[in-house]
Amino acid sequence: MLARLQRAFTLWLVFTAAGWAAVWATRGRPGVAVAGAALCLFGYALVLAVECLLAAWANRRDPAPPATAVQWLRAWWGEVCTAPRVFNWRQPFFSNRVPDAPQGRGRRGVVFVHGFLCNRGFWTPWLERCRDEGIPFVAVNLEPVFGRIDEYVEIVEAAVRRIEAGTGLAPVLVAHSMGGLAVRAWLQARQADARVHRVVTIGSPHRGTFLARHARASNARQMRWGSRWIEALAAAEPPQRYRRFTCLYGHCDNIVFPASTAVLPGARTVHLEGVAHVAMAFHPVVWEEVKRALRAAPSWVSGEPAGGRRPAPGGLPEDPRGGSRFS
Template identity: 60%
Template structure:
């Protein structure tokens, strides 16, 4: 469903820009032909710039480091150049370009869980690297797109079960944005702590996000800052569960802010500097953390961990 929706949006914008160019040509103004495309890009970049203005304004007394103007500008540019490839190409047209690799006995795999208005196409760069290395993975599509986060638990459980049955080992979960909440909902529903090796979340609104106040769908309402749903989720989780989590968060996250809302008490919280929400999913530190947990046993990986439980632990951009 999401792929078809994003295909329609992408093709619609392309048709609008092309129509503008045709009209300009026929009216004898060839210099105006690229203006349609520039308007689309300009509106997109301006809307995203507003998000970064809100990031700086909402930060206030958040314990995460405050981003400088230069960091916000670099993060804005990184997101402007990264997001179109995700939302206008990989997700609408190439979401199934890399099939799942269930693996073989003795390997450890990754279950990838995307966020809001995304699908498994988000992870294509990850999937290609893992495929080349012969590592197992399953990347899910969360449906319904605008449903309750609770509804995604069965999908995650099926993916975990696939890797369990093929490899005989509990997988690592790598979750972007809302996907981290879906993983927590799965853990709560199935009491599945023993079935997961590590949970890595990237820009997940563990305590909700300020932008959630504008959401009208069931899952966006659940992601409102300190919503009843996220508060209930936290109350029903054993405190020891968070020790299984690595939470990447950032002061330039233009979707999940204030920044520390993407951390959990007792987790290995890693602050990524100068990187925006979608771009963060492809930060080298996130890849390195996932590979570390794929290759190491729990005690070995924990002793080698460079992170800390403090929201001030930072990774450079």
Template identity: 60%
Template sequence: MLARLQQAITLTLLGSAFAWAFWWAQQGRPLVAAAGALLIALGYALVLAIEFVILSRVHGDDPTPKASLRELVAAWWGEVTHSPVIFCWRQPFVPNAVPDRPEAAGRRGVVLIHGFVCNRGFWTPWMRRLRARGVPFVAVSLEPVFGSIDHYADLVEAAVRRLELGTGQAPVLVCHSMGGLAARAWLRREQADARVHRVITIGTPHRGTHLGRHGRTLNTRQMGLDSPWLQQLTAAEPPERYRRFTCFYSNCDNIVFPPAVASLPGAVNLHLPGWAHVHMVHHPQVFNEVLASVGAASTVAPGADRGADVAAR
């Protein structure tokens, strides 16, 4: 469902940009043609800019250091350059470019769980890198796209079982954004603490997010700040469960803010300053943390991606 929806959106935007450019070029207005086409194709960059303005304004008394203007601009640019590849190509057109690899006896595997309005295509670069290192993995696609987060527990259970059968090991769960809440919903339902080696979350709204208060779908409302659903989830969790979690969060996360809502008490909480919500997945420290958790060598250089110098501060 999501792939078809994003295909339609992508093709509509491209078609509209082309139609605008063609029409005004025919009218002898090349500047209007070019400006309008660019605005249609790159309007998402303006939406992202608005998100960064909002996150900066609602920081409040959050204990995380407030992002500087330089960090915000760099994070915005990282999101602008990475998002189209994911939402306009990998997810809508090639979500299954890399098949699951659940079998590798004796090797610990990884369950990859994406976030809101995403599918398994989100993890394509990760899947290629894991496959190259011989690390078994299963990537889920959470459906229905706009349903309850509780319903995703079935998909997480199926993925964990595939890796348990294929490896004989408890897997590591790697979760972006809403995917971390899906993992927590699965843990609550199955009481499956002994069946998971580690849970690594990246920009997960563990305590909700400011943007969630404007949600219209069931799962976005569940992700509102201190929503009733999140309160019930937290009340049902034993405090020691959080010791299995590593939570990456950022002061430039344009979706999950204020920043500390992406952390958990008792977890290993790691701040990645200057990195935006989607782009955070490409921080080398995140991938190296996963490799360490599955017992593989960390081979990503600290400066392998934009922002490593910022993150090191």
């Protein structure tokens, strides 16, 4: 369903821009023609800029390392370049370009769980890489698109079962944004700790996000900063579960902010500098962390979080500037 909606929206944008340009060009107003077409095609860049400004404001007192103006500019430009490839190309037109490959007896696999307003096409570069390296994988479509996060439990369950059947091993779950909450909802509903090797979340609103403050969709309301749903989920989870998690977060995340809302207490945390929300999923360090999780021995999750010092109660290193940081 989402692919059809985004395909229709993309085509509407292109035809609107072309129509505007044609009408004003024939009237001898080339400047108006170009300006209007550019606004249709690149107006989203202004929206991203507003989101970045809001995030910078919300991060003023956050324990995450503060971002410089140059880092914000770099993050904004990276998102301007990345967003169209995801929302206007991969997801609407090529969501099924790389089919699932859950088979690989004895080789640990990956379940990919996308975020809000996304589908499995979001992960296309990752799926191609897994295919080329022979890593078993399944990528889900979370539907209904605007349903409650609780409704995605069965979708995650089915994907994990496919990987379990194909490999004989507990998978690594990789989740972007809202997908991290879907994984946590599944873990809690199914009490599935023993069926998960590791969980890697990328910019997931584990404690909600300020941007969802006035959201109306059911799943978006659940992602409000400090929502009752999030608080109830956290209260029900055993603290040791978070030791299975690696939380990648960033001080230039334009969707999930304040920045530290994307980490869990007791989890391994990795801070990504100067990268925004969608582009964050394709940062080279993310792939390194997933490969690390795939190689990890099962006993890794039974003790302290691997790599680095014990996180503070808020989930960040005791000295945010001294934790894992990548640019």
